[in-house]
Structures are given as structure tokens and as C-alpha cells.
Amino acid sequence: MKPFHKGKLYRVSLTPFRILVGYYFLTVGIVALLLSLPAARQEGADWSAMDAIFVAASSVSVTGLTTVSIPDTFTVTGIFILIFALQVGGIGIMTISTFFWIMLGKKIGLKQRQLIKADQNQLNLSGLVQMLKQILYLIILIEAAGALVLGTYYLNYFSSPQEAFLQGLFASVSATTNAGFDITGESLKPFAHDYFVQFITMILIILGAIGFPVWIEIKKFLFHKNTNEQFRFSLFTKITTATYFILLFVGTIVIIALEFNDFFAGKSWHESLFYALFQSTTMRSAGLLTMDINEFSVPTILFLSALMFIGASPSSVGGGIRTTTFALSILFLFHYAKGHRTIKIFNREIHPEDIIKSLVVLMLAVVMYSLSVLLLAITEDASLIAIIFETASAFGTCGASMGITPTLSTFGKWLLILLMFIGRVGILSFLFLMAKNEKAPDFHYPKERVIIG
Amino acid sequence: MKPFHKGKLYRVSLTPFRILVGYYFLTVGIVALLLSLPAARQEGADWSAMDAIFVAASSVSVTGLTTVSIPDTFTVTGIFILIFALQVGGIGIMTISTFFWIMLGKKIGLKQRQLIKADQNQLNLSGLVQMLKQILYLIILIEAAGALVLGTYYLNYFSSPQEAFLQGLFASVSATTNAGFDITGESLKPFAHDYFVQFITMILIILGAIGFPVWIEIKKFLFHKNTNEQFRFSLFTKITTATYFILLFVGTIVIIALEFNDFFAGKSWHESLFYALFQSTTMRSAGLLTMDINEFSVPTILFLSALMFIGASPSSVGGGIRTTTFALSILFLFHYAKGHRTIKIFNREIHPEDIIKSLVVLMLAVVMYSLSVLLLAITEDASLIAIIFETASAFGTCGASMGITPTLSTFGKWLLILLMFIGRVGILSFLFLMAKNEKAPDFHYPKERVIIG
Numbered sequence: 001m002k003p004f005h006k007g008k009l010y011r012v013s014l015t016p017f018r019i020l021v022g023y024y025f026l027t028v029g030i031v032a033l034l035l036s037l038p039a040a041r042q043e044g045a046d047w048s049a050m051d052a053i054f055v056a057a058s059s060v061s062v063t064g065l066t067t068v069s070i071p072d073t074f075t076v077t078g079i080f081i082l083i084f085a086l087q088v089g090g091i092g093i094m095t096i097s098t099f100f101w102i103m104l105g106k107k108i109g110l111k112q113r114q115l116i117k118a119d120q121n122q123l124n125l126s127g128l129v130q131m132l133k134q135i136l137y138l139i140i141l142i143e144a145a146g147a148l149v150l151g152t153y154y155l156n157y158f159s160s161p162q163e164a165f166l167q168g169l170f171a172s173v174s175a176t177t178n179a180g181f182d183i184t185g186e187s188l189k190p191f192a193h194d195y196f197v198q199f200i201t202m203i204l205i206i207l208g209a210i211g212f213p214v215w216i217e218i219k220k221f222l223f224h225k226n227t228n229e230q231f232r233f234s235l236f237t238k239i240t241t242a243t244y245f246i247l248l249f250v251g252t253i254v255i256i257a258l259e260f261n262d263f264f265a266g267k268s269w270h271e272s273l274f275y276a277l278f279q280s281t282t283m284r285s286a287g288l289l290t291m292d293i294n295e296f297s298v299p300t301i302l303f304l305s306a307l308m309f310i311g312a313s314p315s316s317v318g319g320g321i322r323t324t325t326f327a328l329s330i331l332f333l334f335h336y337a338k339g340h341r342t343i344k345i346f347n348r349e350i351h352p353e354d355i356i357k358s359l360v361v362l363m364l365a366v367v368m369y370s371l372s373v374l375l376l377a378i379t380e381d382a383s384l385i386a387i388i389f390e391t392a393s394a395f396g397t398c399g400a401s402m403g404i405t406p407t408l409s410t411f412g413k414w415l416l417i418l419l420m421f422i423g424r425v426g427i428l429s430f431l432f433l434m435a436k437n438e439k440a441p442d443f444h445y446p447k448e449r450v451i452i453g
Numbered sequence: 454m455k456p457f458h459k460g461k462l463y464r465v466s467l468t469p470f471r472i473l474v475g476y477y478f479l480t481v482g483i484v485a486l487l488l489s490l491p492a493a494r495q496e497g498a499d500w501s502a503m504d505a506i507f508v509a510a511s512s513v514s515v516t517g518l519t520t521v522s523i524p525d526t527f528t529v530t531g532i533f534i535l536i537f538a539l540q541v542g543g544i545g546i547m548t549i550s551t552f553f554w555i556m557l558g559k560k561i562g563l564k565q566r567q568l569i570k571a572d573q574n575q576l577n578l579s580g581l582v583q584m585l586k587q588i589l590y591l592i593i594l595i596e597a598a599g600a601l602v603l604g605t606y607y608l609n610y611f612s613s614p615q616e617a618f619l620q621g622l623f624a625s626v627s628a629t630t631n632a633g634f635d636i637t638g639e640s641l642k643p644f645a646h647d648y649f650v651q652f653i654t655m656i657l658i659i660l661g662a663i664g665f666p667v668w669i670e671i672k673k674f675l676f677h678k679n680t681n682e683q684f685r686f687s688l689f690t691k692i693t694t695a696t697y698f699i700l701l702f703v704g705t706i707v708i709i710a711l712e713f714n715d716f717f718a719g720k721s722w723h724e725s726l727f728y729a730l731f732q733s734t735t736m737r738s739a740g741l742l743t744m745d746i747n748e749f750s751v752p753t754i755l756f757l758s759a760l761m762f763i764g765a766s767p768s769s770v771g772g773g774i775r776t777t778t779f780a781l782s783i784l785f786l787f788h789y790a791k792g793h794r795t796i797k798i799f800n801r802e803i804h805p806e807d808i809i810k811s812l813v814v815l816m817l818a819v820v821m822y823s824l825s826v827l828l829l830a831i832t833e834d835a836s837l838i839a840i841i842f843e844t845a846s847a848f849g850t851c852g853a854s855m856g857i858t859p860t861l862s863t864f865g866k867w868l869l870i871l872l873m874f875i876g877r878v879g880i881l882s883f884l885f886l887m888a889k890n891e892k893a894p895d896f897h898y899p900k901e902r903v904i905i906g
């Protein structure tokens with residue numbers, strides 16, 4: 001087996017940001033052009049260059065905010081172009097960033113061969129590509145299965161099988177990639193009382209948002225042969241998965257508590273539970289809704305904005321500051337208060353560099369987010385709470401909307417496009433992109449790495 | 454000269470938080486009791502235990518938010534009790550935290566005697582106490598001078614000399630301690646076109662908010678005798694002073710820009726300038742106002758909230774996250790983006806421990822602030838923008854109000870009391886107070902220290 005040379009690895013760790021960003025802009029450009037083809041749009045539908053760029057950026061970043069109504073604007077051809085955009089945006093970016101994550105892991109693994117014995121069974125590049133391919137096939141399989149189940153079930157809802165299966169396919173892809181677009185014209189509101197559709201959708205959302213590296217480890221866990229060696233999930237997988245489900249659970253409880261005497265007044269326990277559970281799940285990054293957010297009270301909308309701001313797992317189809325950033329920041333607060341300068345969790349110590357990264361990402365996100373809200377408050381004729389929500393939705397690439405996106409000024413739309421981009425590629429990638437002389441962080445300690453941002 | 458023993462110093466650096474907090478609660482209790490004396494209040498004025506605690510907490514934290522109208526509630530005796538509260542709150546806490554700052558500086562100075570030659574001329578405790586006393590006298594002198602100038606000038610405004618000089622004394626103390634209370638019943642609005650009063654008030658505000666350690670260094674700079682040795686201002690003084698004035702300047706410009714076509718429409722250039730300059734100055738921590746904040750537009754109010762959130766210099770009469778926290782956080786972002794893990798500024802390198810501190814303070818403040826806004830949005834029947842502003846005002850111990858404080862729920866009032874306390878003693882003190890086994894940070898590097906939070 002040929003070992004990696006240091007120079008080669010250094011080059012790889014130097015350019016991921018550029019590759020990611022280049023891929024992003026290229027696909028946005030292509031999608032904007034494709035959506036602008038006459039065949040993509042219905043006759044007489046309003047369409048401008050701004051709309052093309054916004055919808056393309058929103059679909060490649062799998063956000064789901066849109067300046068036009070999807071079912072009223074696009075033909076079936078247009079809808080398939082959108083599906084294509086969601087795949088290259090959601091899964092493509094997820095694959096690229098996962099690739100870099102593994103490369104980074106290997107880099108340490110090579111340097112510390114004696115200390116970290118984990119990843120050694122796939123040290124060559126072709127094995128890695130092979131594995132990513134398998135995972136990609138798995139996602140396509142999940143999307144197809146979702147489309148089949150939802151399409152079949154939708155035969156009850158839609159008049160023709162074509163319509164039912166087109167709806168099923170789009171819904172499955174939109175959920176799995178956490179895109180949050182819909183071709184019903186009213187998101188998942190028609191299924192507000194159909195718990196089956198909601199359940200399937202939530203499963204698909206979680207599979208997409210939980211993060212690609214987690215899948216890889218689960219696959220390894222299920223298929224690892226050497227039974228003498230105990231399989232150990234990485235610290236990253238433990239932290240991100242725990243955080244993901246804690247947020248989902250806490251989100252549900254808080255939504256129920258906040259709306260108990262308001263939106264949920266007079267509703268049955270299962271209605272309330274599903275409204276809260278679905279909206280909590282969707283705020284991680286999906287953006288599909290079974291209700292109108294405007295029906296919630298101001299505190300609930302603020303809370304949902306915070307959930308979207310946090311976002312999904314790193315190297316997933318989601319955005320925001322990411323679960324690990326949130327978890328490490330909060331954990332560090334508690335450890336710091338006790339006089340420690342590091343975090344000990346799951347019998348491991350967090351790399352100091354990752355703690356700094358989390359803090360930087362959080363701070364940068366807070367500054368960027370606050371500034372965006374301030375700017376939109378200046379330029380837009382919308383309520384403050386709607387601006388707070390829509391801005392968080394863009395940065396978290398969630399796409400849940402209070403309805404102000406189509407009426408934003410040109411400046412407002414460009415700002416959301418920028419936020420969706422930053423939310424999707426990750427705030428650290430953005431930071432290193434802005435700075436000319438980017439540098440790979442120096443590794444002094446043989447500690448375990450966690451992805452941030 | 455007797456050197457400090459390590460054990461002694463350790464004990465000093467272990468307990469400052471407790472001393473500070475103990476002093477705070479003791480004075481709040483005493484002031485609440487004194488204000489509840491019948492002699493302190495006018496006959497028939499509304500007064501409750503809640504009011505007593507709120508006004509006492511607000512005065513000891515020199516915030517200036519109040520649940521009752523000061524001139525309609527208190528007698529001249531009551532007003533003198535308030536003046537006493539502002540002194541023990543504003544100047545007392547400033548003195549205590551300055552004392553600890555110097556002790557911390559000495560600790561390093563002793564360990565690194567060869568490296569840091571600065572503080573050596575006052576290494577004994579009695580010299581230190583002597584110096585603090587001198588500064589205390591200087592503040593009293595400034596307050597007296599301010600009272601004399603304003604009192605004399607107020608003879609034009611008030612019918613009796615007693616009234617004029619009482620107003621002058623209270624205004625001078627309220628400005629110098631950055632308390633922001635008023636006994637005019639409408640803050641500085643009666644002087645909205647009196648640039649002399651505003652100018653004097655701004656001078657007094659800045660003298661209070663610039664930070665005690667800065668005064669000490671200026672004093673040293675002016676009176677140092679050994680002309681062979683070049684006097685050097687500390688990094689702390691340079692950073693905090695630069696940040697203070699940059700914020701003041703940028704604040705003025707942004708307020709003018711945001712309100713150019715709104716509040717300032719039809720106003721002369723000097724009216725606009727003084728409105729903007731005074732409100733920018735007062736947002737650092739003072740809270741006196743020459744206008745009704747409700748007349749500003751939402752973006753301006755958001756911007757002012759951010760200014761209050763940042764607050765004043767450490768070891769000053771102000772609150773908030775403090776200028777140094779803000780400066781180090783922003784500077785670190787830029788340095789981090791360029792691949793550095795430290796900050797180089799004014800030909801010095803910032804101690805890594807202080808960078809971490811800044812990030813922790815900022816993060817904790819953001820979490821605490823957002824949570825407070827969310828809680829108040831749940832419990833209070835007020836507009837979101839008013840809640841955002843009033844919460845920032847409490848945490849920044851600014852005291853500028855959009856008028857909702859008197860109508861807050863009991864929970865809302867207690868929350869503001871807590872925020873005023875945290876804002877005043879500093880978020881780090883609060884953090885270490887919450888954590889049982891507080892520890893002094895370990896110093897590994899011979900670098901220069903900066904106060905955070």
C-alpha cells in the first residue's frame with residue numbers, strides 16, 4: 001500500500017474551501033440557466049433574472065426559500081431540473097465535505113499511526129471513493145424508496161397516478177435533501193392531519209440531516225468483520241447525533257409548552273404532538289411545514305429562529321452553525337466555568353483547536369446574523385419578527401418562511417442568497433475564503449478531531 | 454520592601470468575585486431599606502417592596518432603569534440616599550475591581566520581574582491604597598466641580614438656587630457615575646437644545662466610563678519623574694480607550710445615517726449632530742437621554758441596543774460585555790481568518806487566555822441576552838423591539854428606557870434586576886460565582902494581561 005506523502009496531503013487540506021465554493025457557484029450558475037430555459041416554465045408565469053438566481057441559489061443550497069410559487073411557475077421539466085439541483089446541491093456538497101473530513105482524519109491517522117488505529121482499513125484513495133459511491137447509491141435508494149412509498153400513498157390524494165408519483169418523488173427528494181421545496185403550493189399543510197405522510201417525511205429528513213460521516217460509521221459498525229476488535233463510534237458521531245436528537249426532543253417540548261394555551265388550545269394531544277414534533281424536526285434544516293408559522297406567537301417564532309440558526313450536522317445536507325459548534329460551545333462554557341480549559345466528554349478530550357473553532361464560528365455567525373437582521377430592518381418593509389425568522393431560515397438553509405421572501409427588495413434577496421451560501425458551505429469555509437492567505441491549522445496534540453461549522 | 458508570598462496572592466486572586474458580589478448585595482439591601490424609610494418618600498407616592506428592591510438594584514448597579522418616577526416619589530432626603538447609592542455602587546465597585554486588576558498585574562509583575570518593569574514603583578499595599586484614595590478624591594472633586602458648574606448654570610432654568618444646585622448636584626453625580634437617573638422627570642430632554650449642558654454632561658459621562666485603570670495610568674504619565682525611562686501606556690489602556698472612542702464616533706455617524714430622512718429630517722446640522730453625539734455617548738453606559746427613543750426607527754433602536762450590549766470599559770462605572778471583550782473578539786476573528794491563533798496589536802501580543810476569556814464572555818452574554826429576550830417575549834405584553842432595547846439597557850447597565858420598565862410583570866422586573874447585577878459585576882465574575890470550584894487561570898506565558906468582561 002502506497003503511503004500518502006506529506007506534500008500531497010498538505011495540498012489537499014489547503015484547497016477544500018476553494019473546491020467547495022467553486023462547485024457551489026458553478027452549479028448555481030448552471031441551474032439558473034437551466035431554469036431560465038423556456039421549457040422549464042409555464043406560459044405566462046412571472047420570471048426574472050433575480051428569480052432565476054434566487055431559486056437556483058436556494059435549490060443548490062437546499063434552503064427552500066423562493067421568490068416564486070414553484071407549482072405555478074415550473075413545468076414538469078422545470079421540476080425535474082429542480083430535483084437535479086437538489087441532488088447536486090444537497091448530496092454533492094455533502095459528499096465533497098465528507099471527503100475532506102475523511103482526508104483530514106487520515107492526515108492525523110498517518111501522523112499518529114500508533115495512537116489511532118481506527119481508519120486503517122481504508123487507507124487508499126480508491127477505497128475511499130468506493131465507499132463514498134456506496135453511500136451515494138444508498139441515498140438514491142432511500143430517495144427512490146421514499147418516492148415509491150409516498151407516491152403510492154398519494155394515489156389517495158391526487159387524481160392521476162402521474163401526479164401522485166411526481167408529488168411523491170419530489171416530496172421524497174425534497175425531504176431527504178432537506179430542501180424544503182414543495183410542489184403542492186402549500187408545503188405539507190394538506191397533510192397536517194396525515195400522520196403517515198409526516199412520519200415518512202420525518203424519517204427522510206433525519207436521514208439527510210444526521211450527517212454523511214455518521215452513515216459511514218453506522219455502515220462500518222454493521223459490517224465490520226474483525227469481531228476481536230471492538231468497534232468504536234467516533235467522538236464526532238456521538239456528539240453530533242446526541243445533539244441532533246436532544247435538540248429535536250427539546251424543540252418539541254418547548255413548542256408544546258409555549259403554544260399550550262395558544263395554537264394548541266382545543267387541539268387533541270396527538271395533533272399537538274405531531275404539530276410540535278414535525279415543526280421541531282423540520283427546523284433542524286428541512287423547512288417543510290404542516291402549518292402557517294404566522295399562527296405561532298412571537299416567543300415561539302423566536303425559539304424556532306434559534307433552532308434554525310443552530311441547524312443540522314456538519315457534512316450533512318443542512319446549514320446553520322451546525323450541531324457540533326453548538327454542543328462544543330455550550331460544553332466549553334460549563335467546563336470553563338469550572339476552571340478547565342478543555343472539554344472532556346464520552347471519555348475523550350476535545351482538541352483545543354476545535355474549541356476555538358466552535359467559538360469563532362458561533363461568534364462570526366452571531367455577528368453576521370445580527371448585522372443581517374439590522375440591514376433588513378433598514379431596507380425591508382416587514383415586521384421585525386418576520387425578518388428575524390426569515391434571516392435565520394436562510395442562514396440555517398431551512399427555508400421555512402413567514403411569507404416575506406417574495407416581497408423583499410433586491411438588496412434583501414441578495415443578502416438572503418449570501419446567507420444561504422454561507423449557511424450551506426459553512427461559516428469557516430467562508431471565513432477562510434475571505435482571508436487571502438489561508439492556512440491549515442497546526443496540530444500539536446494527538447487528540448481526536450471533530451468537525452466544526 | 455516585603456515581597457508578597459505566593460499563598461497570599463493566591464488567596465487574593467481566588468476571592469475577588471465573592472468580595473465583589475458580597476459588596477453588591479450588601480449595598481442593595483441597605484439602599485432598599487434606606488429608600489423605604491418614610492422620610493425618603495413623598496406623601497401618597499406609590500411604593501412597594503418590589504419598587505424598593507428594583508430602584509436599589511438599579512442605583513447600586515448604576516443602571517438608571519426605574520419602576521417609579523424619581524422626582525414624584527422621593528423627598529430631598531430620598532434623593533440624597535440615591536446619590537449615596539450611586540457612589541457606593543458606581544465608584545465602590547469600580548474601585549474594588551480596579552484593586553483586583555492591579556493585584557493581578559502585580560502577580561504577573563512579580564513572577565516576571567525581569568520582563569515587566571512597569572508597576573514596580575508601587576509594589577507595597579499601602580502605596581496602592583494610597584493611590585486608590587487619591588483617585589477617589591479626584592472623582593469626588595470632578596463630581597463637585599460638575600455640580601458647581603451645572604448648578605450655577607441651572608440658575609437660568611430653575612426658580613430657586615436650592616432647586617438649581619440640587620438639580621446640578623444630582624445631574625453631575627448621575628452623569629459621572631453613569632447612573633442615568635434624573636430628577637427632572639424627563640431625563641435631559643429639557644436641555645435638548647442646550648449644548649452647554651450636554652457638553653458638560655458628556656465630559657462627565659466619559660470620565661466615568663473610560664475606566665479607573667486608565668485614570669491611574671494617565672496620572673502616572675503626567676507625574677512620572679524619572680525622565681530617563683520612557684512611560685508606556687499599558688495595552689489594556691490603549692485597547693479600551695481606542696475602542697471606547699471608536700464606538701462613540703461610529704455610533705454618532707451611524708445614528709445620523711439611519712435617521713437622516715426620519716428623525717433628523719428638517720433638523721439643522723448642529724441639532725442632528727448633538728442628538729446623535731449625545732445619544733451615542735450615553736449608550737456606552739450612561740442612559741441619560743435628550744429625546745424619546747420611541748421617536749427613532751426600528752433599525753436605529755436595534756443598533757442602539759447593540760451599543761448598550763457592548764457597554765463601557767472594564768473596571769469603570771459601566772456594564773455590558775465591555776469594550777475589551779468586543780475589541781479582542783473582533784480582532785481575533787480577523788487574525789483567525791488569516792491563520793493566526795493570537796492577536797498582535799500595538800506591538801504586543803494578546804495573552805491566549807484573554808482571547809478565550811473574550812470569546813467566552815461574548816458567547817455567554819449572547820446566550821443570556823437572547824434567552825432573556827425570549828423569556829420577556831413570553832411574559833410581557835410589550836413590543837419585541839421594546840423588549841430587545843430594555844433588555845440590552847439592563848445588561849449594559851445603561852438605563853435608557855422605551856418606557857416599559859414600570860409596567861413589567863414581577864418576573865420581568867426580577868429578570869432585569871438579575872441582568873443589571875450581571876452587567877455590573879461582569880459576566881465572568883457571575884460565571885465563576887455560579888461554578889463552585891472557581892480557579893484562577895494558569896499563566897504559562899510571559900505575556901501582557903488585558904481585563905475582560
Ligand SMILES: [K+]
Pocket residue numbers: 062063064178179180285286287397398399
Ligand atoms: K431546507
Ligand SMILES: [K+]
Pocket residue numbers: 515516517631632633738739740850851852
Ligand atoms: K446607566
